[in-house]
Amino acid sequence: MKNFREIELLSSYLDGQLNASESKRLEARIAADPELASVLIDLRATRGILRKLPARKAPRNFTLTRQMVGLKPPLPRAYPVFRFSTAFATILLVLTFAANSIVPRIGMGAAAPAYGYGMGGGGGGDDTAMQEAATEAPAAAAEMFVATEAPSADAPFAEMQPAPSTDEGTLREGEQAPKDVAPESALQDQVPAQSEAPIPFTWQIILLAVILLSALAMWIIQKSASRKWQ
Amino acid sequence: MDETSLIQSAQKGDLDAFNTLILHYQDTVFNTALRILGDDDMAEDAAQEAFISAFRSISSFRGGSFKAWIMRTVTNACYDELRRQKRRPTTPLEPETSDGEEMDSPKWMADPNMTPSEKSEADELEHAIQHCLEALPTDFRTVVVLADIQGMDYTEVAAASKVPLGTIKSRLARARLRLRECLRGFEELLPASFRLEGENTL
Numbered sequence: 001m002k003n004f005r006e007i008e009l010l011s012s013y014l015d016g017q018l019n020a021s022e023s024k025r026l027e028a029r030i031a032a033d034p035e036l037a038s039v040l041i042d043l044r045a046t047r048g049i050l051r052k053l054p055a056r057k058a059p060r061n062f063t064l065t066r067q068m069v070g071l072k073p074p075l076p077r078a079y080p081v082f083r084f085s086t087a088f089a090t091i092l093l094v095l096t097f098a099a100n101s102i103v104p105r106i107g108m109g110a111a112a113p114a115y116g117y118g119m120g121g122g123g124g125g126d127d128t129a130m131q132e133a134a135t136e137a138p139a140a141a142a143e144m145f146v147a148t149e150a151p152s153a154d155a156p157f158a159e160m161q162p163a164p165s166t167d168e169g170t171l172r173e174g175e176q177a178p179k180d181v182a183p184e185s186a187l188q189d190q191v192p193a194q195s196e197a198p199i200p201f202t203w204q205i206i207l208l209a210v211i212l213l214s215a216l217a218m219w220i221i222q223k224s225a226s227r228k229w230q
Numbered sequence: 231m232d233e234t235s236l237i238q239s240a241q242k243g244d245l246d247a248f249n250t251l252i253l254h255y256q257d258t259v260f261n262t263a264l265r266i267l268g269d270d271d272m273a274e275d276a277a278q279e280a281f282i283s284a285f286r287s288i289s290s291f292r293g294g295s296f297k298a299w300i301m302r303t304v305t306n307a308c309y310d311e312l313r314r315q316k317r318r319p320t321t322p323l324e325p326e327t328s329d330g331e332e333m334d335s336p337k338w339m340a341d342p343n344m345t346p347s348e349k350s351e352a353d354e355l356e357h358a359i360q361h362c363l364e365a366l367p368t369d370f371r372t373v374v375v376l377a378d379i380q381g382m383d384y385t386e387v388a389a390a391s392k393v394p395l396g397t398i399k400s401r402l403a404r405a406r407l408r409l410r411e412c413l414r415g416f417e418e419l420l421p422a423s424f425r426l427e428g429e430n431t432l
Contacts, residue, residue: 015383043410
């Protein structure tokens with residue numbers, strides 16, 4: 001029984017992997033040792049049998065299609081420009097919406113303490129609460145009209161006439177019933193803040209148009225490129 | 231167009247250039263897969279997967295033997311296929327007769343240029359060799375398939391298997407030794423020139 005190191009040497013020798021001196025030494029041992037020579041013959045025969053194994057032809061062609069490798073048609077150089085402009089315009093559009101909705105709130109947030117002090121401590125900076133108060137203001141004025149009508153029929157009515165529409169009336173009513181009039185003055189403070197959007201609506205329209213046109217251009221480029229490619 | 235130019239074109243995404251390379255290597259790749267896996271359908275799948283994977287990663291080819299590189303891809307695909315087979319065992323290599331018995335010389339192994347007797351002998355010998363190959367551990371089988379069946383040199387086999395040269399030498403010697411023992415059981419099928427020597431030399 002030969003050890004594995006000898007068999008490894010014989011296998012390498014068979015493939016010409018030993019250097020000249022190693023080969024010479026092994027050849028001398030093979031000549032002197034019939035058992036080693038027999039192993040070499042067996043290994044050579046085994047290799048010969050394996051080499052005799054017929055090579056089979058591929059049963060079909062393994063050529064690849066573009067779909068198989070997920071290749072996309074080459075796009076013209078203008079394509080990234082449109083892609084960039086679409087992305088950039090979209091980001092800008094989102095920012096304009098964000099700016100238009102956040103900036104007035106910041107303005108209102110700053111106005112809220114004044115409103116609170118005017119009310120005598122009631123309420124906070126909440127937008128909806130203020131709007132509710134504002135919409136309730138005419139009704140409150142009407143109630144006040146009914147309430148003040150009872151004690152005197154003529155003089156108070158004359159005083160009440162301009163109350164809902166003029167500043168003068170508001171001031172006078174403020175003297176009589178500051179609690180009811182205060183929301184109306186808050187509404188008047190608030191209205192200019194809401195109408196002053198930092199980004200004009202026109203810009204948003206322009207950005208939207210840029211997005212739509214760029215997306216359309218990209219779609220057309222993609223379609224024409226894939227049609228050409230096919 | 232030579233191989234280097236085709237590889238360079240393929241690296242730039244030229245699928246036609248890569249398909250030319252496929253046509254050149256597909257028989258070698260399929261045969262390697264067939265000898266490692268021992269099954270036609272699995273070998274087809276592995277070869278196809280190997281080519282897809284090779285195209286996707288051809289940019290990582292940095293020169294050297296393209297054959298060794300493509301062989302590494304196919305051996306990886308074969309290992310994947312064997313792992314998949316372990317999880318979901320499939321039908322055996324040999325087709326069965328209507329009685330449910332294995333056909334010793336299946337039709338798909340036939341070579342139309344041989345006489346019926348030669349065909350039968352060749353089929354049986356091929357079957358025997360394949361049987362002995364399949365008895366080897368996968369790493370040994372891969373090395374012997376690449377070195378002895380595909381005729382690659384040790385350096386190429388080392389590159390294709392991603393193992394050191396010394397390991398290749400050792401695995402090849404062990405694989406040949408085991409094959410020799412296995413083929414002794416099919417002595418009558420072996421051609422006279424390949425008959426193995428004495429019984430107790432090792």
